[in-house]
Amino acid sequence: MRFSFYNLYQEKPTQGYLSLKTDILRDEGLKTYYYKGSQFLSAEKQYNRPIVIDLGKRMSYKILLVDDEKGIVTMMKSYFEMSGYQVFTAYDGKEALQKASNHPDIVLLDINMPEIDGLTVCRQIREHLPCPILFLTARIETNDKIKGLGAGADDYIVKPFDLDELGARVAAHLRRENRRQEQSALRFFDNMTIDYVKREISIGGATVTLSKKEFDIVELLSANCGQVFDRERIYDTIWGLEGDGSSDTIMEHIRKIRVKFSALSAHKYIETVWGVGYKWNG
Numbered sequence: 001m002r003f004s005f006y007n008l009y010q011e012k013p014t015q016g017y018l019s020l021k022t023d024i025l026r027d028e029g030l031k032t033y034y035y036k037g038s039q040f041l042s043a044e045k046q047y048n049r050p051i052v053i054d055l056g057k058r059m060s061y062k063i064l065l066v067d068d069e070k071g072i073v074t075m076m077k078s079y080f081e082m083s084g085y086q087v088f089t090a091y092d093g094k095e096a097l098q099k100a101s102n103h104p105d106i107v108l109l110d111i112n113m114p115e116i117d118g119l120t121v122c123r124q125i126r127e128h129l130p131c132p133i134l135f136l137t138a139r140i141e142t143n144d145k146i147k148g149l150g151a152g153a154d155d156y157i158v159k160p161f162d163l164d165e166l167g168a169r170v171a172a173h174l175r176r177e178n179r180r181q182e183q184s185a186l187r188f189f190d191n192m193t194i195d196y197v198k199r200e201i202s203i204g205g206a207t208v209t210l211s212k213k214e215f216d217i218v219e220l221l222s223a224n225c226g227q228v229f230d231r232e233r234i235y236d237t238i239w240g241l242e243g244d245g246s247s248d249t250i251m252e253h254i255r256k257i258r259v260k261f262s263a264l265s266a267h268k269y270i271e272t273v274w275g276v277g278y279k280w281n282g
Contacts, residue, residue, distance in 0.1 A: 061174060062086045064104040066096040066121070067136060068113045072159075076108065079163045080170075093121040100125050105177070106170055111137040111148060119151045126152035127212065132173040136161070150236060187222060189282035190267045194222055203264035213238060214257050217250070221270060221280040230277035254278060 063085045065076050070091060077087050088104060090096040093116025096109065107125060111118035122133055135148045135156040148156055154173060157166055185197040191204045199215050201208040210218065216238045221229065229237075231247040254270055261269055271281040 060086065061106070062088065062102060062104045063170070064088045064090065064096065064099055064102070064107045064109075066090045066093075066099075066108065066113075066118070067110040068092055069110075072110075072136075075163070076166070079167065083167060093117065096121050097124055100129060103129065104131060106131055106174060107133045108166075108170070109133055109135055109153070111135050111144070119147060122148070122151045122153055132177055134169060134173065189222065189225075189269065189280075191265060192261075192267075192269065194218070196223075203261065206264050208260050208264065210257065210260065214253055214260075217253055218257060218270075221278060222282070225280045225282045228273050228277050228279045234278070250278075 061084075063080055065073050065080070065087060066089075067073050067076075068091055073089050073091065077089055080087050088099045088102050090099045093113055096107075097116075100107070107129075109118045109122060109125075113121075118135060118137075122135070125133065132154040133152060135153045136159060137144065137148070137156055138159045145156060155169060157169060185195055187194045187196070193202050195201075196219060199219075201210060201215070201218065217234060220234065220237055221227075231250040234250050235247040258270060261267075268281055271279050273279055
């Protein structure tokens with residue numbers, strides 16, 4: 001069974017097309033059904049007229065739902081499919097990492113799962129995907145919230161939750177993500193160009209090859225030009241609060257970045273603020 005968002009129109013001989021204000025359709029074989037109230041009724045049988053479907057209204061957001069409680073996943077899956085989302089599901093951390101290869105636009109992730117917990121899954125997904133991640137959790141302690149957000153999550157919602165509230169949270173995060181992507185993906189500093197979407201940097205037209213963590217550091221600093229970040233804050237932002245290393249690794253990463261930049265430009269893009277941290281010098 002597949003749900004999609006469309007607009008339905010009834011053809012009128014003298015009035016052109018009249019919107020039936022029916023948005024959720026189920027495709028079943030060659031028949032088209034429309035959603036009205038709590039029933040699916042045959043559009044052809046109800047109106048005895050051709051139905052024109054505006055394909056431009058289809059929603060195409062992909063959402064990944066991860067929870068070891070199958071009942072919760074089934075409930076969310078039905079809700080989001082009826083809201084027009086393309087839904088992927090996973091019931092443990094390992095499966096979630098596999099399904100993340102579908103490049104979802106947003107992830108709903110349970111924290112407390114066996115074997116691989118949600119915090120670990122979140123950090124690993126965040127290594128590859130910039131999409132919003134919302135934690136589903138029965139934990140309400142402040143420390144757990146801090147750990148979740150520090151691991152790379154964007155928000156959390158406490159179980160048991162209201163589906164309409166969950167849907168509103170998801171829609172709000174997708175709107176913010178769309179606004180972010182609509183903003184200019186390029187920034188220019190001296191003779192440097194940074195493409196945040198393609199994750200590419202060039203200086204004087206020559207490409208600078210950075211590791212993922214190196215680019216993450218450059219992205220954090222350059223997106224907040226002039227703002228000073230200490231090593232601990234950079235480490236917590238890039239690696240997450242659950243990172244196993246030390247903030248001392250920031251010094252080594254910045255050293256490598258500077259070497260790569262200096263090979264193409266004399267401009268000091270990353271400035272050391274002694275005793276405090278680092279800032280971007282555009």
